Amino acid sequence: MTTIYDVAKRANVSAMTVSRVINNASSIKKETRLRVEKAIKELDYIPNRSAQSLTSKDTRLLSLIVTDVTNPFYTRIARGAEDKAHEEGYQLVFSNSDENIEKESSYIRSAISRGIDGILFTPSGDDSRKNIKFIQKHNIPVVLIDRYLDGIELDSIIGDNHTGTKKLMNHLYEYGHRKIGFVTGPNSVSTTRERMEGFKSFIEENHLPYNQKWVFTTNLTNMKTSHFIKDLLTLPKEDRPTAIFCTNNFLAVDLMNSLNNIDLKVPDDISIVCFDDPQPIPMHNSFFTVVSQQPYEYGYIGLSMLINRIEGKQKEEQKRIVYTPELMIRHSTKIIN
Template sequence: MGNVTMKEIARRANVSTATVSRVINNKGPISEITKSKVLAAIETLEYHPNLVARSLKNSTTHTISLVVSDISNAYFAKLSLAVEQVIHPKGYTLIVCSTGDSPEKEAGDLKNLLEKKVDGIILNTTGGNNEYISALSRKAPLVLCNRKIDNFDINCDFIDNDNYTASYKLTSNLIEQGHKKIGIVNGPMIVSSAQERFEGFKDAMNKISINITQDYEYYFDARYDEQSGYEVAKKVASLENKPTALVIMNGPMTIGALRYFRSQNIRIPEDISIVSATDIINQDLFYIELNAAIMDPWIIGKRAAEMLIERIEQDNKIPNREVRFYPEIRIGNSTKIIG
């Protein structure tokens, strides 16, 4: 039945429209008997409340959005499940957007979400819309996830792992094993995670008096995806003077590199050592056990959702907060000692 009104529900249940409104909005005292009568009438008449009209009246849509660079990345898939687990019991619906690391798509997605009046946004930014996002943060509660925006005017929370420490420790371990010709496969330097991981690598290499810049012989630019990891591995294999080890700065790029090396029968670690600054989900299914930083997306997603709910409930009027988790470094069998 279409276009059923609260008046018809009230008539069917033999109660006032005010009582129907209290049941629908779960507000005010009401007996269980009366509530049951109203719910039965709603079910019989197939009443569907006008959510848009209600949101305009109550200034809430009970929706939260998660905007990430690549939802096909297992890290973000698991993170989104954690967000959902936190917000669902509180009555919120999750809208997920995947930008493909395109600043243009990110800007369009964020604009659409504001127009839909979402109650809050968890954002893994592309790094290309900093001024717009800073302005947005004063209109809607915002939590930045894994990628930070350095803008004094932004009003948001930020949550991430300690990228610097992960990169520094993994690179230092390679140095301790005798490696000096160490390559770095890094993501776009426009985002904070790539910058932080680069700094960790650079400081570790400085211990053996190797000065690292982006002109470094074994610096490889890549995107944070599997295909770019595959392409870099192919390039590394073609070099006459090859690195003895690679520090790869995220899981999908590491998967891509492993896929190429295996296709060419290039052995890990016999022919080249590999470490990953973020772990691979379902690592136990792979043919090697990576030296990697263990970064749990479930913890990040859960805390990001909790922080966003706090912002929503406090009308976005709380000081900016930053949370960092220190990753555990797992030593597997993907590196070897060299003389």
């Protein structure tokens, strides 16, 4: 490996001078600068960031922790974050927590061990609180993305789940649906919880019928929506929901698969709505009626906030940015009489 000393020797200067050239410090004679730069080129010298970090205390490395990049929502967050990071000369280490606290902790530990400058973080759920405490104890800037945690004050960028839910419910209502089912993940997650609250209050405010059997909660790893469907079918036809609200895209896809498997058609037999596009591409012919958020912006802006915090541009109190999701009416819902 070529070091700063090799370059120094070749350019006939001290190591310090080379260091100055690398960091284009002031007060270097043009002539020596050129000589050093020549030596750098000739030797293919690249500075060793580990060594730099040892003195400078920064690494220009950031950590992105999401639950699963494979979820198009997070894929686009990742892309947005990476774009901003690249623009600003940072790089991104990415991690999939799979909604698993242990995994999350282990990623955080190694991130800290690496001396990453900050973390862009989608917490698994309420249990993540201790992980956040841990991060804070180590004085590392964090920005929460998509989910927040009660009682923890942090920069964050999230969606307005109440409004989003209301938009979807309203759409179903206008399409004539009154019996509306609800499929959701564990409510240790803020987004899920808020969507559930939104759902319930809509039901109440509009005096819609409500049946405990229309509600299904799943952990996200093995969904088992098929069980739910089977249960629904035990009800007399007039007691079944005509539409189902899913708190996220993965659930909607899984639910639809379960329905298709027993030859129930969406939207002819039942309508489905959910949060977030299941598809990564803004396709003309997307199928699901959703409220759509702007994950790319979440990632991009979230990362800007993080960098501002790191570089001390944002000194004041925490900032929370809230985006309002947009209703996209597509083909998974149908007007009924």
